[in-house]
Amino acid sequence: MTGAATDVALSVEGVSLSFGGVKALTDVSFAVRKGLITAVIGPNGAGKTSLFNTISGFYRPQSGDIAFEGRSLSGSAPPERAKLGLARTFQNIALFRGMTVLDNIKLGRHAHMRTGLLDALVYHGRARRxxxxLRAEIEERVIDFLEIQHIRNAPVATLPYGLRKRVELARALAMRPRLLLLDEPVAGMNREETEDMARFILDVKEEWGVTILMVEHDMGMVMDISDHVVVLNFGQVIAEGAPAEVQMNPAVIAAYLGAGELGRRLRSPEAA
Amino acid sequence: MRIGTLKTDYAADEALFDTGLQKCLLALALAGAVLLPFLASPYWLFLACLCAINVASATGLNILTGYTGLVSLGQAAFMSVGAYTVAVLEIHLGTPFLLNLLAGGLTTALVGIAVGIPSLRVKGLYLAIATIAASVVLHFIFSHWALTGGVQGLSMPPARFFGVTMDQPFQLYWMIMPVTMLMVLGAANLFRTRVGRAFIAIRDRDISAEVLGIPLLRYKLMSFAVSSCYAGLAGGLWAYFFRVVTPESFPLVNSIFYLAAIIVGGMGTILGGILGAIFMTMVPEVLKFGAGLVTPFYPDALALLAPVRTIVFGALIVGFLIFEPQGLAEIWRRIRRFFHLWPFKT
Structure with a gap:
C-alpha cells in the first residue's frame, strides 16, 4: 500500500472507532485508488455507515488516520473536508426539503463561492456575477448531465424517491468533488432506476474523472461497476480485491450466509 | 394567464421580480407608498408607520426563525437595545439620525451574536428559553443603568433632517418607510445568494449543510447578527416614532407578537413577514372599529376591547397553525397560481 502512494486518493489506516463498549470499526485499513470505483460491502451493522461518517468527519476515530491525497484529515471538521474536495450523499436522502431542486444543487457550490454577507444584502457586483x-455552470454541467431539466424548479418534497437520489447526486457533483462518497446510491430503487443510477455513476467516473467510494447492498450493481471491493464484517475488513475475487472468497460468503450448518447447506446447491 | 417562460438568459431567470405582472404590482405598491402621506389622515399615517416598523422587525425575525429555523423570543428585547442606543446617541451626542440608526443596528447585532452563541448546542424550545433569559437580563440592565434612565426611561428630542424637525407622522413616514423598504429588499436579496441558502440549509438538514462546507456556528451567528440588526434598526425607528423609551416599551409579549406575525404571514418567505406584520398591526384597529359599531347596542364594548384583543390574537395563531400553516403568503401564492391558468382551468 505504501509503494503506490501517488495513485491513492484516500487512504484509511488502522482506523478504530468505538461508542462506549461497542466497537464499530476495528483497525480498518484500505486504500481508494484514484479514478476508480471502490465499493464497501458487508452485512447490516458491519460498520459501513460508521466508516463513511468517520471519513466525512462526523466521528473522530480513537486511533488510526485517514489521509486524502496524501494529507491527513484528522482534526478537520466536515466543512473543511468539503473544501478539500470530499463530497458525499446520504443513505436516507438528506436534501433540503423546503427548497427547489435548483437551490439544492446550488448549495453544492457553497464552499467554493465567496459572496459575503454585505454583498448578499445588496446583490450587486460580485454577488450577482x-x-x-453559478447558475450557468449548474445548468450546463450538472443538470444536463443528470437529465433533470424538467424538475429544476420543483420543490424537492414533491419528487419521487428515485429522482431525489439523483438530485442528491447532482448536489454532490456541484461541489466539483475529487472524491465522491455515495452511501447506498440505489437503495430502495427498482431495476430501471438502479440501471440509470449505475450509468450515471460510471459516467461520473469516466467523464468527470472523479474517484468514487460507495457503500451498496445491491450486489449485482456492485459487481458490475466497481473496480475494487472492500468487505467489512463486524467492523473489520475481512477481504478486499477485484469483484470476482471477493465473490469467491469463502470468508465473504460465510459473512453473508453464515458459517454454520444452515449456511453450508444454502451454499452447496448453488456453487456460487 | 401566463403562457410560458420566455427567458433567454440566466440573469433574467435569477431576477427578483420576473414576471410583468409582478413588476406592475410592485410599481403600484411603490406609487401607493409615495402618494399615501398626501392622501391619508395623520391617524392612518401613524398606523402606516407602525406597520412599517413592525414589518422591519418581523422580517428580521423571519430571517432567524423562518429561514434559519432558530426560534427566538428575544426580538422585542433586541428592539429595545436598538431603541436605547438611538435614544442615548440622540440625547447625548445629537448625531444625524441615519448614523444613530446604523449604530443601533450594529450594537444590536453584537448583542444578538452574544445571545446566539448557545445556538450551536441548543435548538428549538431550549434556544427559545435562552432568548427569553437574554430578554430578562436586558430588561434588568435597562431598568437599573443610569445611562438608560432607569425605570423612567429616556425621552428624546425628535430627529432633524436638513433643518426639518421630524415629529409628525408625515415627516416620520419619510424616514421609516424608505428604511423599511431597503431592509426588506436586503432580506430578499440575501436569499438569492449563497448566504441565504446556507441559512435555509441549516434549517432543513444541518448535517448535510456541514458536509457541503457550511460551518454551522458561523452561519447561525451570522443569522442572529442580521436578525438582531434588523430588530435594532426597527427599535431605532420605533424610538424616533414614539420618542420615549422605557424598559416597559418592549415587553416579552411583543416578542410573541412578532413570532405570531411571521406564523400568520408565512415563515420563511419575505412576503410572509410583510403581510403578517401588517395583518397583526391592523387586527386591533379592526377590533376597535368593530367595537365602535356595536357600542350603540352594547355600551361596554370598548371596555372589553383589551381582553378580546388578546383572545383574538391567540385564536389567530392557533387558527393559522391548524388551517393555514404556510400563512398568508401561501394564500397569495394560491391566488397567483389560480390566475396562471385562468380562464382555462378554474
Missing part, C-alpha cells in the same frame, strides 16, 4: 455564473 457569482450567482449568474
Amino acid at each position: 457569482e450567482e449568474i455564473a
